[in-house]
Amino acid sequence: MLNQPNPSEARPLQPLLHDLVSTVFAPASALSSADGQIREAGVQGLFYADSRVLSRAHLFVDGREPEPVGFAPDGPGATRFTALARWLGDPGPDPTVRIERLRTAGPSGMDECLTVTSTAAVPVTFTLTVGLSCDFAPIEEVKSGGGRPDHAASGHDGALRWRDGETEVRVTAPGAELIDGTAAGLRWQVTLGPREQVSHRWQAEVRDPRSIVxxxxxxxxxxxxxxxxxxxxxxxxxxxxxxxxxxxxxxxxxxxxxxxxxxxxxxxxxxxxxxxxxxxxxxxxxxxxxxxxxxxxxxxxxxxxxxxxxxxxxxxxxxxxxxxxxxxxxxxxxxxxxxxxxxxxxxxxxxxxxxxxxxxxxxxxxxxxxxxxxxxxxxxxxxxxxxxxxxxxxxxxxxxxxxxxxxxxxxxxxxxxxxxxxxxxxxxxxxxxxxxxxxxxxxxxxxxxxxxxxxxxxxxxxxxxxxxxxxxxxxxxxxxxxxxxxxxxxxxxxxxxxxxxxxxxxxxxxxxxxxxxxxxxxxxxxxxxxxxxxxxxxxxxxxxxxxxxxxxxxxxxxxxxxxxxxxxxxxxxxxxxxxxxxxxxxxxxxxxxxxxxxxxxxxxxxxxxxxxxxxxxxxxxxxxxxxxxxxxxxxxxxxxxxxxxxxxxxxxxxxxxxxxxxxxxxxxxxxxxxxxxxxxxxxxxxxxxxx
Structure with a gap:
């Protein structure tokens, strides 16, 4: 049997960056996988100045992750991710339901426009969900390979909110059902007719009065x-x-x-x-x-x-x-x-x-x-x-x-x-x-x-x-x-x-x-x-x-x-x-x-x-x-x-x-x-x- 490392002896390792996609508008920056998903792993997250203000932004279609096919910069501070939901729409080799995820960083945070396009010959109905988490981990703790427990979101006045001292993260999403708590999120019920398209937008806004930049x-x-x-x-x-x-x-x-x-x-x-x-x-x-x-x-x-x-x-x-x-x-x-x-x-x-x-x-x-x-x-x-x-x-x-x-x-x-x-x-x-x-x-x-x-x-x-x-x-x-x-x-x-x-x-x-x-x-x-x-x-x-x-x-x-x-x-x-x-x-x-x-x-x-x-x-x-x-x-x-x-x-x-x-x-x-x-x-x- 191969010798297994003792976890207690494991040395701390700085998270890797080379395969992540950055979307930046200082002091905000979002780091995700190449598929656009922000997972609770490594240095992924939305950062504002020197804190991680979202540790997860995970997109699902009917509870499944869409299949990624590519991404590209879309001008200063923006990245466009393209994915497919091949289990929806027409049968056959060509995909007929496509998801575009346009992520844009801005002076106070980040917003995403989720556009679903169907070229199917039949209507498609699905649930669009974005799972969200926030840990407020300082950048130096993330760099050391660590993190913090997730904070619970409160939902009121049409927004999800997380607070840590004077810092507040506010997520709004017109038309979405808000899911509060530790495993927070957004949910839209969608029906698309043949060759129809729908867009839903959500925005994370950070208020940090103690930021030095x-x-x-x-x-x-x-x-x-x-x-x-x-x-x-x-x-x-x-x-x-x-x-x-x-x-x-x-x-x-x-x-x-x-x-x-x-x-x-x-x-x-x-x-x-x-x-x-x-x-x-x-x-x-x-x-x-x-x-x-x-x-x-x-x-x-x-x-x-x-x-x-x-x-x-x-x-x-x-x-x-x-x-x-x-x-x-x-x-x-x-x-x-x-x-x-x-x-x-x-x-x-x-x-x-x-x-x-x-x-x-x-x-x-x-x-x-x-x-x-x-x-x-x-x-x-x-x-x-x-x-x-x-x-x-x-x-x-x-x-x-x-x-x-x-x-x-x-x-x-x-x-x-x-x-x-x-x-x-x-x-x-x-x-x-x-x-x-x-x-x-x-x-x-x-x-x-x-x-x-x-x-x-x-x-x-x-x-x-x-x-x-x-x-x-x-x-x-x-x-x-x-x-x-x-x-x-x-x-x-x-x-x-x-x-x-x-x-x-x-x-x-x-x-x-x-x-x-x-x-x-x-x-x-x-x-x-x-x-x-x-x-x-x-x-x-x-x-x-x-x-x-x-x-x-x-x-x-x-x-x-x-x-x-x-x-x-x-x-x-x-x-x-x-x-x-x-x-x-x-x-x-x-x-x-x-x-x-x-x-x-x-x-x-x-x-x-x-x-x-x-x-x-x-x-x-x-x-x-x-x-x-x-x-x-x-x-x-x-x-x-x-x-x-x-x-x-x-x-x-x-x-x-x-x-x-x-x-x-x-x-x-x-x-x-x-x-x-x-x-x-x-x-x-x-x-x-x-x-």
């Missing part, structure tokens, strides 16, 4: 350009991504005019410093409003005090915002984060560069000016707190012991590994963070100069000294020659594994021209680039695994950042190679790129294997296509200086592309690159000239 007051704050490309995958991915981004927009309660992008569904429908900044930065070719809202939202919560429990430091930009402390228990241990958590080493540096880049794209002077005190505070953090041991590099350590062990974008506990697979000991000084710090110092100096503030030359000197120290400390020898190490550990030893982190150095200015070429060649090597995008760790490293969260998978945003840097530094062929891998992945995932996918080689896997716990949609994955489009076009404005340069990928390795409706200085601009790589620009605002 809400739907922004205004519509999407960016342009939706018309794009034509030789490679049609670009346009299809852009269309789906912009639909998804429209549904990920959030604002803080009480500040509905400052829009930012939630990090991802389902775990991260809130403000995340690093994620929201990178997403806004990639979206700059479509306008600066999103960047402005993101910058302001994070500036309001910029650190003011020293607090080891929250990792807060003066001038520091926060990492994660929650309504309540976030406790997660999983296979790798426990995580206890405060409601406002500052455990990120890079968000402050990236905030500075987002402000600089938005300024260059034409963010209005008054919006930049109001953020200058926060810029000086952020530079103050870089000066006084970013280098606690005084070795000249930016580093981190979780001194409290209950937060994130790693505080760069690869924030899993095992992300920083030596070539032989050993994990590095903190404090950790990540390689890409030194590039961010160099760029933040240069960008900060440019803003200080432009607005007549002192200290610019000091920051340029700081950047120059950092580059010299970096060159001496980080470059190591490997099987394929010299390369920048992943990090320095607590003993100042280079963590000598080859990872995608080095791609983030490109375009920052910290590398010489020769060093940039070396990094580009390394990224193009099969161990890094023969997957569907750029692997987070080379397949030649001992710690590599194609389904390791940060040591072998492919992340769309990570690949896009490398593509952007390669394009900026003039490495068109490698940029195109990585971008093409990402487009191939997009095609495999129906043009909704997940947070990450497997690092399996394209020679052994015809399509990428899903990472089973990846968020989808996810903000910086959705913005990755804008970064790729920008790399193809190569338009780089400097609105304050009155000039725009255009340096597309040499030779147009991804084909011709035209984008009508990009925004420079707040005005629509058309940029086109023909099949030879020759660019044209039309519609530049007055006062701007091509460089």
């Amino acid at each position: 809400t739907t922004p007051r205004h519509a999407a704050d960016w342009a939706r350009p018309q794009v034509a490309a030789t490679d049609h995958r670009i346009t299809r991915l852009l269309d789906q991504s912009l639909d998804d981004l429209q549904t990920l927009r959030l604002a803080e309660t009480g500040q509905p005019d400052d829009t930012f992008l939630a990090a991802g569904v389902p775990w991260f429908l809130t403000l995340f410093g690093r994620d929201s900044i990178w997403a806004a930065r990639m979206m700059l070719p479509l306008g600066t409003d999103l960047a402005a809202g993101t910058l302001r939202a994070l500036a309001r919560r910029q650190g003011r005090a020293l607090d080891p429990a929250t990792c807060e430091e003066p001038g520091k930009i926060m990492h994660e915002l929650r309504r309540r402390p976030f406790h997660f228990s999983g296979a790798v241990g426990e995580l206890d984060l405060p409601d406002v958590y500052f455990g990120t080493v890079d968000a402050t540096l990236l905030w500075i560069s987002l402000l600089h880049d938005a300024w260059r794209w034409g963010m209005p002077d008054d919006q930049v000016s109001e953020l200058l005190p926060h810029l000086e505070a952020a530079l103050g953090w870089l000066d006084k707190h970013a280098d606690p041991d005084g070795d000249g590099f930016v580093e981190y350590v979780d001194t409290h012991g209950h937060g994130l062990a790693n505080q760069g974008w690869k924030d899993s506990g095992d992300a920083v590994r030596f070539r032989d697979g050993r994990q590095a000991d903190a404090p950790i000084a990540l390689v890409e963070v030194q590039g961010y710090a160099y760029q933040a110092a240069v960008h900060g100096a440019a803003l200080l100069d432009a607005y007549g503030l002192g200290g610019a030359e000091r920051w340029r000197d700081h950047a120059g000294r950092l580059a010299e120290r970096f060159r001496a400390a980080y470059w190591v020898d490997g099987p394929n020659g010299a390369f920048p190490a992943l990090a320095l550990d607590r003993y100042k030893r280079p963590v000598d594994s080859l990872t995608s982190n080095i791609g983030h150095l490109l375009g920052t200015g910290i590398l010489s021209e020769a060093e940039s070429a070396t990094v580009a060649a390394l990224l193009a090597a099969p161990g890094n680039a023969d997957a569907f995008g750029l692997r987070t760790m080379s397949a030649d490293e001992h710690g590599y695994s194609p389904l390791s969260y940060h040591c072998g998978t492919v992340w769309a945003h990570d690949t896009a950042i490398a593509v952007s840097g390669l394009a900026a530094d003039g490495h068109a062929e490698v940029a195109a190679q990585l971008a093409e891998g990402l487009l191939a992945a997009a095609e495999a995932f129906d043009y909704r790129l997940p947070e990450l996918h497997s690092g399996d080689a394209r020679s052994t896997s015809r399509r990428p294997v899903p990472y089973p716990a990846a968020c989808r949609p996810q903000a910086w994955s959705a913005t990755a296509v804008v970064a790729v489009l920008h790399a193809m076009l190569g338009v780089r404005p400097d609105v304050p200086a009155g000039r725009v340069s255009v340096r597309p990928l040499a030779g147009a390795p991804l084909g011709a592309v035209t984008a009508r409706g990009l925004r420079i200085g707040g005005k629509p601009v058309t940029v086109a690159v023909d099949g030879t790589g020759r660019p044209t620009v039309t519609g530049l605002p007055s006062g701007l000239a091509l460089d």
